[in-house]
Amino acid sequence: MRSIVQAEWRRSLILAARYPMETLSSILTMFLVFAGLFYGASYITDSPIGAGRLATIVVGYAVWMTMMSATGDMGWSVQNEAQNGTLEQVMMVPRGAVWVFLVRALMAIVVFLIPLVMVVCAMIALTGVGFVWRLEALEPFLMTLITAWGLGLLVAGIALIFKRIGQVLNIVQFLLLFVIMIPLGHDPGWLWHILAVLLPFTAQVALLRHVLQTTAPVPPSLWLSAGFNMIIWMLTGVMGFIGAERFVRRRGTLGHY
Amino acid sequence: MVILDVLNLSKTFPTRMGPRRAVQDVTFSIARGEVLAFLGPNGAGKTTTIKMSAGLIRPDAGKVRIGGIDLWQHHDPAVQQMGAVLEGSRNLYWRMTVMENLLYWGAMRGITGKAAKSRAEELLDRVGLGDRARSLVQSLSRGMQQKAALCQALMTSPQVLLLDEPTLGLDYEAAASIKSLVRELAQQGTAILLTTHQLDIAQELSDRIAIIRQGQLVLQGTTSEVLQQYSQPLFAIEGAEPWPLEILERVRGVPGSIQMIDPLTLLFVPEAADMAGIYDLIAALTPHPIARIQRHQADLSEVVQKVLTEGVTA
Numbered sequence: 218m219r220s221i222v223q224a225e226w227r228r229s230l231i232l233a234a235r236y237p238m239e240t241l242s243s244i245l246t247m248f249l250v251f252a253g254l255f256y257g258a259s260y261i262t263d264s265p266i267g268a269g270r271l272a273t274i275v276v277g278y279a280v281w282m283t284m285m286s287a288t289g290d291m292g293w294s295v296q297n298e299a300q301n302g303t304l305e306q307v308m309m310v311p312r313g314a315v316w317v318f319l320v321r322a323l324m325a326i327v328v329f330l331i332p333l334v335m336v337v338c339a340m341i342a343l344t345g346v347g348f349v350w351r352l353e354a355l356e357p358f359l360m361t362l363i364t365a366w367g368l369g370l371l372v373a374g375i376a377l378i379f380k381r382i383g384q385v386l387n388i389v390q391f392l393l394l395f396v397i398m399i400p401l402g403h404d405p406g407w408l409w410h411i412l413a414v415l416l417p418f419t420a421q422v423a424l425l426r427h428v429l430q431t432t433a434p435v436p437p438s439l440w441l442s443a444g445f446n447m448i449i450w451m452l453t454g455v456m457g458f459i460g461a462e463r464f465v466r467r468r469g470t471l472g473h474y
Numbered sequence: 475m476v477i478l479d480v481l482n483l484s485k486t487f488p489t490r491m492g493p494r495r496a497v498q499d500v501t502f503s504i505a506r507g508e509v510l511a512f513l514g515p516n517g518a519g520k521t522t523t524i525k526m527s528a529g530l531i532r533p534d535a536g537k538v539r540i541g542g543i544d545l546w547q548h549h550d551p552a553v554q555q556m557g558a559v560l561e562g563s564r565n566l567y568w569r570m571t572v573m574e575n576l577l578y579w580g581a582m583r584g585i586t587g588k589a590a591k592s593r594a595e596e597l598l599d600r601v602g603l604g605d606r607a608r609s610l611v612q613s614l615s616r617g618m619q620q621k622a623a624l625c626q627a628l629m630t631s632p633q634v635l636l637l638d639e640p641t642l643g644l645d646y647e648a649a650a651s652i653k654s655l656v657r658e659l660a661q662q663g664t665a666i667l668l669t670t671h672q673l674d675i676a677q678e679l680s681d682r683i684a685i686i687r688q689g690q691l692v693l694q695g696t697t698s699e700v701l702q703q704y705s706q707p708l709f710a711i712e713g714a715e716p717w718p719l720e721i722l723e724r725v726r727g728v729p730g731s732i733q734m735i736d737p738l739t740l741l742f743v744p745e746a747a748d749m750a751g752i753y754d755l756i757a758a759l760t761p762h763p764i765a766r767i768q769r770h771q772a773d774l775s776e777v778v779q780k781v782l783t784e785g786v787t788a
Contacts, residue, residue, distance in 0.1 A: 224581030228567075231574055302564035305530055306626075309558060310582045311550040317582070466532040469487055469496075469522065472560070 221312060221320050229324040244332045251340050254278060275340075276354065276429060279333055280361060283326065284418065285390060287365035290325045291318045291373035292382045299380050305472045308462070315458050318373055322366055357425040360447045364417050367447070370454030374461030377471070393418060413442040420446045477665035478504040478634045483526050483536035485519075485689075496522045498689045500536070504634070504665040504682075509656065511680035511697070512669045513778055519689040520669045521561070524638050527667060528558045541633050554583065557627030561639035561669075565623035568612035572603060572622045575611060580629040590629070597625040601655060617648025624655065635659060637668045641675055653679060677701075677774040685781050693781050697774075704772035704780060707747035711740045711755070714763035725758045738765075 233240045254275055295318070298304035308314050372389060376382040396416045413420035420443040427435055465471045485497040497519040504510045514520050525531040527538050529545050529552070538545040538552075545552040559565055566575045576594035580586070585593065598604045601621040611619060620640060627635060637656070641649040649672075656679055660666055670676050676683065683700055685693040693700065716737035725732055729745035732755075744751030752767070 220581040220584050220586045223586060224578050227581075228570070228574075228578055231570060235569060301568065303567060305525075305528075305560055306558075306565055306579065307582075308530060309528060309553050309556075311554045311584070312582075313550070463532070466530065469485070469525070469531040471530050472525075 218312065218316065218320075221310075221317060222324075225317075225320045225324045226327075229321075229328045233328055244336065247333060247336045248339070250278070251275065251336050255340050255344050275337060276425075279337065280358060280422075280425065282333070283329065283358075284361060284365045284393065286329050287322060287326055287362055288369045288372060288389060288393065289386045290322045291366075291369040292376040292386060294318060294321055294325075295373045295376035296380060296382055299376075299472075302472075308471060314462060315370065315455060318370070318458070319366060322369055326362065351428060354425060354428045357421055357428055357443065360443050361418060361421040361425060364421055364447045364450045367450035367452070367454030368417050370451075370458040374454075374458040377458070377461045377465050410438065410442060414446055414449070417446065417450050475506045476503045477506050477541055478527065478667060479537075479539040479542075480523070480527055481537045481539070483523060483533045483538070485522055485526060485531065485533050495689050497526070497533075497686075500686065500689075500691050502684050502691070502694060504667055506633075506665055507660050507663045508681045509660050509666045509668055509679050511676035511683045511774075512667060512686065513673070513676060513683060513774075514686035515782060518686045520686060521638060522689075523686065524558075524636050524667060524669055525560075528556065528560075528636050529553055554630065555633045556636065557630065557632035557634070558636040559620070559623045559627050559638065559640055560636075561642060564611075564619075566611045566619065566626060569610065571608050571610055572598065572614070572625075573607040575622065576625055576629055579626045583630045585630055593629055593631075594625070597628055598622075600658075601625060602651065615648075617644045617651070620644060620648065620652065621655075624652065628659070633663075633665060635664050635666045637666060639670055640668070641670060641672055649675065673774040673778060683774070683777075685778060687782055693777075700777055701772050701774070704777045706770045706772070707744055707749060708770040709742045709744075709752055709755075710735075710766075710768045710770070711742060711759070711764060712766040712768075713738050713740075713759075714765040717762065721759060721762050725755060728754045728758050730755070 295304065298307055307317055310317055368389070372382060372385065375385055379385075396418050413423065420439065424435065424439050424443045427433075427439065480500060480502050483497055483500045484495075486493045486495045488494075500519070500523055502510060502512075512520055512523065522531060526533045526536075527545075529538070529549060532546065540552045541555050543552040543555070566572075567578070570578065573594055576597070577590050580590040580594065595604070595607070598607050601624065603618060603621055603625070606614060606618060606622075611622060614622065624637075624640065640656070641652050644652065653675060656666060656668070660679075660681075668676065668679065677697065680697045682694070682696050684691055695703075717734070717740065722734070725740075728742075728751065729748075730751050731743045731745075733741045735741055742752065742755050744755075749769075756764070756767075
């Protein structure tokens, strides 16, 4: 497993360095988006925006971007492998493709987060806005990320079967937006708990919001819902991917594109 | 010692027109250091069989054992002993260099660090790509890409090598280089399953052949035996000068049939396929000068054509 991690880390760096314009453009886009967030929020509301509120906006957006990336990375990776004619070699790797794509997703997030953190730090330095990152937010963030990988494995499974997933990802992203925006987080009742257990991200985002916006202790039920949901989605993703892998091996369509 | 054991493989694919039997009850084995040429027309089931042997297509029935390990029950240790270069796939990342690719695919199979680097260098030197290690795969010629793909498959020194059309689209020099590498690998003990439409290459490289038609194996045997079996008891005798009439009259008494193809060449089929009949014929031809006597020796293209068109089985 260590050798797969090393190989994927190396590959991510090689590809990022090989096409510097592509890498620089994505960093620049990120910079412009965050500049828009930092300056635009005050401009639109026509009043100085508080540091706490800005932190919530910036972190919320960064989490959103990370989730989108984690959800789509594995699916895109499968599609690209199929398109480039390397998918069959990946499927012959002894450890199993599910590990390869999970490690690849982990590396993609690391490569994605490094410039993101750098850009946010640069914005803080430029604007002078006080920005306090609460370490307690790390756990909910990791839970969100693992849930996103679970969902990402499901998308990758769909990519294994159908090969082209651009439109599927668009639909998934809209559904995720809907799921995250469900305004039930302020008054958790029985309906919320059912949804929090079933829908991806609802519980984790509510947990993240709670940690970022208040200093009140997190209700244990919220931790439980978020943890349970994360496990459910990761297991669903792994089983969905393995099921799709078995399906394409039975149908003989693994190398098709 | 058998390294690759393929037992009673069958596969049916669902299609819009109903189920299509791609492979039916295919059985063969390859020993250490042996090259099996798996031949047949397009759509006969070659690629399906090779992909089932690689674990990429799950058979409906049958088993694949690699070094005695069941591929579908113990996938990881079984595939660890196998390398494959598949036709229609690139097998390598085109946006990475040759060396980066070899190190990547080596690491994915558990070979890292200095061991991986020295193995990659050794393989690249062996195929003459030592000076192209830092070149992007997309910048290489088709022959070089194929050699690099072969190196990728060999990073872990696999016991079994699956080669699906390894010389397709290559020029003479590149094909010769791949051939010599395959020969060398077999000498070192690798069991090689080779599919190709280039029958001269198959004849040159294989120890055994298997011919598949409509998903069923119709012929299997050692290459030399099969060629011998399909060779006809027929001699071509070429005179140094045109054959005179009196000699032609004289040879009519020799048991067998004689046909004159042109003023210089006679075709002789001994009676009851008794090959010793050639000595009677030579005696009858004496003292006319003979330039050449050649016994018919079938080549693989004749065998395959005969098996596929006439349905001859052995």
